[in-house]
Amino acid sequence: MAHFLTKALASAVATGMIGVMAASAQAAEPDWSKVPVKSVKLFYPGQSSSQWLRSTEHKQGNKQVPAGRACVSCHENDETDIGNVVVKGGxxxxxxxxxxxxxxxxxVQAAYDSKNAYLRFQWKTRNPHPGDAHPYLRFNGKEWKSYGxxxxxxxVxxxxxPALYEDRLALMIDDGKVENFAVHGCWVTCHDGLRDMPKAAKPEDVAANPLLGQTLKKSEVRKFLPPTRTGxxxxSTRSPDEIAKLKAAGGFLDLMQWRAHRSNPVGMADDGYVLEYRLSDDGKDVFASNKDKKTHQPKYMYDAKKVGVKAIRTEDLHQPGKPQHLILETNGVAFDPMAGWKDGDMIPEYVVSRAQAAGSAADNADVKGVWKDGMWTVxxxxxxxxxxxxxxxxxxxxVYNVGMAVHDDNITTRGHHVSFPVSLGFGAKADIQAVKVE
Ligand code: HEC
Incomplete structure (x- = not known):
């Protein structure tokens, strides 16, 4: 025990997370050298929506996918071929x-004890630096504009x-209650009409939709599960009452994301779910917009007393000595519009806060990524x-069915690499069997 604590403390010092340590007791990590490693091949899926998978363009799949046949029954060890073809275009x-x-x-490695599951992920990044930058608000001499x-x-x-977007690791989790997730994984959530997908819905059409526009106040379509639609x-959205029944029966997926810019700086991941939309869990997320909707100015800036600067400039991106993240409790302070802003000053478009994260949305309170020698270890x-x-x-x-995804090199939406579904068991037979530790 003492040994584990020393190790955790040393890594907290190295990553500047001492404040995090004080805020919550950290769980002791297992000895990862004793936990088997499962290599999961992620591949670029392009616009392979559930509609495409059912179309005649998807030869053989068009009949077998609607019948519930597993992707891997035809595509075993196909990930490299599919990814390399799709990523090139066409x-x-x-x-x-x-x-x-x-x-x-x-x-991927997995372990558990009486209190926690411990998952460890490692992957190589395309860039020779961590993808921990994200769009900024940038002063152009007159006003603050989105940058990157x-x-x-x-x-872009x-x-x-410029291309600026955080690296991410996403997990979609089903406990057997979501139809076809065990066989088709993430593809059950991916449809035409979503942003960046074929026939992406127009904002005015989304706004006019009774569920997405009028109830959820959304202006685009994101992942959803087929039972929340009539067609x-x-x-073809169902009513909030019908959706509440699906949720109560467990017909939703967990979707949680570790984010290099918007959660990692405070040692967390977000926690959401997919049902009629991709939604956050109840409570408050670890990150929030830093843009004041009325003034179009930032809400917070860097505290120059703590980090030496009130803003960064493009040449400071990815520079270790300069703040890359705005963290409310350690380097943030209320924005001062009269602080003598110069053309090119940049402040992150999002503010991160462990202290403000709350409720079910803050369940992933101990998730840490370290980038070293071209590789993330989370x-x-x-x-x-x-x-x-x-x-x-x-x-x-x-036993859980899990879809895994990595967003690498300044990308969002479908630009990720994804897995076919894999099973994860805690003291049960599965593709990945978590090792019990004390
Ligand atoms: C019955 C067998 C079968 C099943 C089940 C199946 N596929 Fe396919 N899939 C194929 C065949 C065959 C091709 C190649 C078709 C072609 O080249 O025209 C293909 C092609 C693809 C491609 C395009 C690759 C390329 O070269 O352009 C993707 C992506 C894909 N499948 C994904 C999936 C996913 C995801 C699932 C599960 C939801 C799935 N497939 C289920 C047989 C299947």
């Missing part, structure tokens, strides 16, 4: 990204904006037996 990728890799190898975006955005493709189309501690109605609680004896 029928499933209208905007190929030059030089993008077709696959990513994700090394993900590579699939038109402005046309070089009007194939994103807009250790994820997830409490067992969570009792929130928006979580898929890990339990001893349980």
């Amino acid at each position: 029928r499933l990728e209208p905007n190929p990204i030059p030089g993008k890799q077709g696959t990513i190898d994700l090394a 975006g993900p590579r699939l955005d038109g402005d 493709r046309e070089a009007k904006q 194939e189309s994103w807009d 250790v994820w501690v997830r409490p067992l037996n969570l009792a929130n109605p928006d979580d898929k609680a890990f339990r001893e004896g349980g």
